[in-house]
Amino acid sequence: MSHDSLPTTPLSLATSDALFTRAKNHIPGGVNSPVRAFRAVGGHPVFMQSAKGAWLTDVDGNRYLDFINSWGPMILGHAPEIVLEAVRGAIGNSLSFGAPTQREVEMAELIKQMVPSIEKVRLVNSGTEATMSAIRVARGYTGRNKIIKFEGCYHGHGDSFLIAAGSGALTLGAPDSPGVTQGVAQDTLTVPYNDLPAVERTIAANDGQVAALILEPVVGNMGLVAPAEGYLQGLRDLCTQHGIVLIFDEVMTGFRLARGGAQELYGITPDMTTLGKIIGGGMPVGAYGGRQDIMDNVAPAGKVYQAGTLSGNPIATAAGIAQLTYLQQHPELYDQLNRTTTRIADGTRQICRELGLNYTVNQVGSMFSVFFTDQPVTDLESAKTSNTEAFGRYFQAMLHRGIYLAPAQYEALFVSTAMTDDLVALYLTACRESMREAHGL
Structure with missing residues (x-):
């Protein structure tokens, strides 16, 4: 052949x-x-x-x-020489340190340049870890417990996200997987995607209790579904009005739909963003970031705890920096x-x-x-x-x-x-x- x-x-x-x-x-x-x-x-x-x-x-x-491309990160195709060269240059210096490295700083600077809504960023090891951490930070920042997610949006396998919709937009969710407790489920409110009135009703029914609203701005986990015209701006306005942290899960869309992700494509500024896939060039990696006043709640700057021995892994950051730099230089x-x-x-x-x-x-x-x-x-x-x-x-x-x-x-x-x-x-x-x-x- x-x-x-x-x-x-x-x-x-x-x-x-x-x-x-x-x-x-x-x-x-x-x-x-x-x-x-x-x-x-x-x-x-x-x-x-x-x-x-x-x-x-x-x-x-x-x-x-x-047509999967490792579910998104292989945007330059498989085994691009620019990424392989960066990995080859890094592996001789050890695969992990459990201590800070220069590349972690360079990766953070690069992410901030490409996604202006991110003022500070924390590197983690997967998209799931990024979304779990972002929710915890939003809860710590607001002092509220509940979150709103959307039917068909997938944010990894964290307990808070494995919740099926109840009967109607105002009904509390039920666990969608054994091992997820009803106590966790009751803090997750699930509404249909592209239905702004359902979000308004849910916020009204839980006045002052919603810490965060998280969604894929362009959905990739019920198949590809785009936001209706004005939908993302409507969510932005509601979150601003009610003091809710708006989280864009751009694990799939970040650096793929545009250099600045879906938020650049649609001109919407979230409070927090979760990233993954492409920023590792194929290596396991994730990140969450956002406004400085929110991110300064993360330990050791603040009291919201999150840690990871392999966070900022030197091989993953080498691969990711090479790929992101190439994307930035070739719009x-x-x-x-x-x-x-x-x-x-x-x-x-x-x-x-x-x-x-x-x-x-x-x-x-x-x-x-x-x-x-x-x-x-x-x-x-x-x-x-x-x-x-x-x-x-x-x-x-x-x-x-x-x-x-x-x-x-x-x-x-x-x-x-x-x-x-x-x-x-x-x-x-x-x-x-x-x-x-x-x-x-």
């Missing part, structure tokens, strides 16, 4: 299947993160061995065009990413129309989703009208044509700068054939 071609014969996944069988004896469900198990799409997960540019290679030697990359992703989204819409499939394709910048529904998708309820069985058939058809998509209908897809026009054409050819196969056309 040539470098820029897709498979013409059925894939052999024997080694992946054998590894999954072994893994299930030692790892819960055989995977270290649930979506990797392929339960939403059927079949067994594919075990990857290497990647370069836009291509993944699995343990059986099969190659795939990658034209965002125009390129937008054009490429628009070609993919528009082409997918056209294929669906030609096949008589009135499906919804949402796109913001270099993120997109194909929803197997004829309804506009603006929130979790409309996303749930998707035909997940048809999506599963489509996923498998694409996989066997060498296209690696997110193995769930409710996940966004990510495009990297390694995705050329020729590769877009390969994707669209596979999309057309897979749509036909998935629907028996």
Whole structure:
């Protein structure tokens, strides 16, 4: 198979299947993160061995065009030389110190330059750690207990975030996972995304009790869903009026939709921001930051405790600084990413129309989703009208044509700068054939 071609014969996944069988004896469900198990799409997960540019290679030697890109951070494609060089230069000096390093200061300065709403920032080890910490700081700053989150927005696996919506916007949530206590759940208020009146009612019903409102400004965890016009500004105004800390979870969107993230794209200034993914260049990392008067509550400057031995890890910061610096110096990359992703989204819409499939394709910048529904998708309820069985058939058809998509209908897809026009054409050819196969056309 040539470098820029897709498979013409059925894939052999024997080694992946054998590894999954072994893994299930030692790892819960055989995977270290649930979506990797392929339960939403059927079949067994594919075990990857290497990647370069836009291509993944699995343990059986099969190659795939990658539209996950490690769930966002590989914005420059896999194994970009500028990041690898930075990592190679750092590893000889040890992998961890448990003490301050110069790169931590440089990373903080770089984040502040690129995201002006962040006046001080604390590095952590994951997006989940960032959101958990931001909520604690907001509670410490305001002296209030409750938070507002949105149906379909995912903020990691912290207890406060694993709450299902109750019946109606004013009903307290219930734990969505065993191990989350009702005591935690009662402090989490859940409302529909893109429904500003529901937020107003919830704040009114909990007057003076809400510490923070946290959301993905552009949602990537119920598939890609954009904010309605004026929605983010409406949330900003409500939070200002009621003394609520507005937290933008930009773990996915930060430095991907624009150098300054979704807040730059939409012109909204949050009080706090959580970051991850891209700022590690593929290494585990996260960060939370915001206004100085809020962040000065974090220990040792203040009384809100948060710590981490590996926070500011020298290898992760080396990789992240290299990638962020490159993005900062090459703003034209965002125009390129937008054009490429628009070609993919528009082409997918056209294929669906030609096949008589009135499906919804949402796109913001270099993120997109194909929803197997004829309804506009603006929130979790409309996303749930998707035909997940048809999506599963489509996923498998694409996989066997060498296209690696997110193995769930409710996940966004990510495009990297390694995705050329020729590769877009390969994707669209596979999309057309897979749509036909998935629907028996």
